[in-house]
Amino acid sequence: MHLYRSWGSRLFDTLNYVLMFLIASVTVIPFLLNVTGSFASPEEALHKNFILIPEHFSLEAYRYIFSTNIIPRSLLVTIFITIAGTVINIVLTSLMAFPLATKRLRLRRPIMLMVIFSMLFSGGMIPTYLVIKSLGLLNTYGALLLPSAISAFYLIILKNFFMQLPDELEDSARIDGCNDLQTLFRIVIPLSMPAIATLTLFYAVGHWNTFFNALLYINDSAKFPIQVWLRTIVILSQTGIGDSANSFEGAIPPGKTIQMSVIVVSTLPILVVYPFLQKHFAKGVLLGSVKE
Template sequence: MVQDKTIGNRIFDTVNYTLLLLIALLCVMPFIYVLAVSFTSPAEVAKGGLILWPKEWSLASYRYIFSTNTLVRSMLVSIYITVLGTLINLIFTSLMAYPLAKTHLRGRQTILLAVLFTMLFGGGMIPTYFVVKALHLTNTLWSLMIPGAISAFNLIVLKNFFQQIPDGLEDSARIDGCNEVGVLFRIVLPLSLPAMATFGLFYAVGHWNQFFNAILYINDNTKWPIQVLLREVVILASSSIGDSTIDSTEIQPLTIRMAVIVFATIPILLVYPFLQKHFAKGVMLGSVKG
C-alpha cells in the first residue's frame, strides 16, 4: 500500500494509534480484574480493592469448579449448540435474505414488513412454549437451536448487505446456467464472507449466552449449557449468606464466581480472532472484479 507521508497524516496516525491503544486497554482492564481475582487467594480478596495482579496466587477456585464434571459437560453442550445452531442460523438466514434482496421480487415488501413486525410484537413465553412442545422439541437440544433459527434483525441487515453486491457478478453465474440457489452458494456467499463472519459471530454469541430457554425447555439438567451454571453461581454469590444452617465453605465465593466467568467466557472470546481474517478489506470483491 502506498504510504502518505505528509505531516498531517503522521499526526493523524500517531493520535489514532495512541487513542485506540488506550481504548483497548480500558476495555481489557476489567477482564484482567476478573482473571486476576480468579487466581487470587480468598484471603487476599477479602482485603478488598481492585486487584489487577494476584499477590498470592491460588488455584483453589479452579480446583473447586473442576471438582465435578458438571462444568466440562455443560461446556460441551454449549459448544455443540453454538456450532450446530450457528450453522442452522446462517443457512436459514441467508436462504431467506437472498430472495428478499431482489427488489423485483413480488410480495417482498409484505414479507419484510411481516418480519419487522415480529421484532416489535411477540406472543411471549407461554405461547412459544406451547409451539416448541407441540413440535416435540422440549427436552432436546433442538429447542435451543430451532426456535431461534432466524433473527429478524440479522435477516434485515444481511438482506441489506446482499443488496450491495453488484448485479453484474451474479449475472455471470446465471449465464453459466446456475439457478438462484447456485448463485447464492457459488457467488453471493463467498463474496459476503465478512457479513457471514459477522452474523455467524452474532448468532454464535447468542447461542453461547442462552440460559433462559434451556431452563424453560429442558428439564434434564445434564443438557444445560454453561450459562445456566454461570447465572446460578453469580446469583448465588450475590445473595447474602445467613440463611443456611451451616457455615459457608472455606472458599470465598467471589473467586469462584470469577473463575466460572473466566471459564465460561474464554471459548467465545477465542471465536473472534479466528474470524478476523475474513474482515480483511475487500479481498474477494477486488479479486473477482479485477
C-alpha cells in the same frame, strides 16, 4: 517532509488518545480483575474486593470447577449449542435473504413487511412457551436452536449486502447452467464472506451468552449451558451462600474465586474466536447497511 500541525490539532489528538485509553480501561479492567482474582487464594479473595496482582498464587478454584463434570459438561453443551445454532442461523438466513434480494421474486415487499413486523412485535413469553411445548421441544436442544433460527435484523443486513452484488454475476451463473441454490452457494456466498463472517460472530456470541431460554425450556441440569451455572454461582456469591458451609453439588466451593474462575472459563473461548473475525466487522456491517 513533515506537515505542520497546530497546537490545537495536537491537543485534540492527545485528548482523543486519553479518552480512548479511559474507555478501553473501563472495559478491560473488570475482566482483568476477574482473571487475577481467579488465581488468588480463597482467603485473599474473601478479604479483598479488588485484586490486581494476587499475593498468593493459587489454582484451587480451577481444580475445583474441573474436579467434577458439571462445568466441563456444560461447557461442551454451550459449544454444541453455539456451533449448531450458528450453522442453522447462517444457512437459514442466507436461504431467506437471497430470494428477498432478487427483484424477480413476487410478493417480496409484503414478505419484508412481515419480517419487519416481527422485529417490532412478538408473541410473548407465554405463547412462545406453549408453542414449544405443543411441538414437543421442551427439555431438548431444539428449544434453544429453532425459535432463534433467523434474526430479522441480521436478515435485513444480509439481504442488503446481497443486493449490492452486480446482477450480471447471477445472469452469468444462469447462463452457465446454475440453479438458484448453486448460484447462492458458489457465487453469492463466497463474495459475501465479510457479511457472513460478521453475522457468524454475532450469532455465535448470542448463542454463547444465552441462558434465559435454557431456564425456561430446559429442566434437566445435565443439559444446562455454562451460562446457567454461571448465573447460579453469581447469585450464590451475591447472597453470601457460596462463602458459607453450604454445598454446591455436594462440595464446598472455595469462596469468590469459584465465581471468577467460571467467568474466565465461560468468556475465554469466545474471546479466542473474536480476533479472527474482527477484521470483517466494519466492512461487513457497513456494506450491509445501505438502504434498498
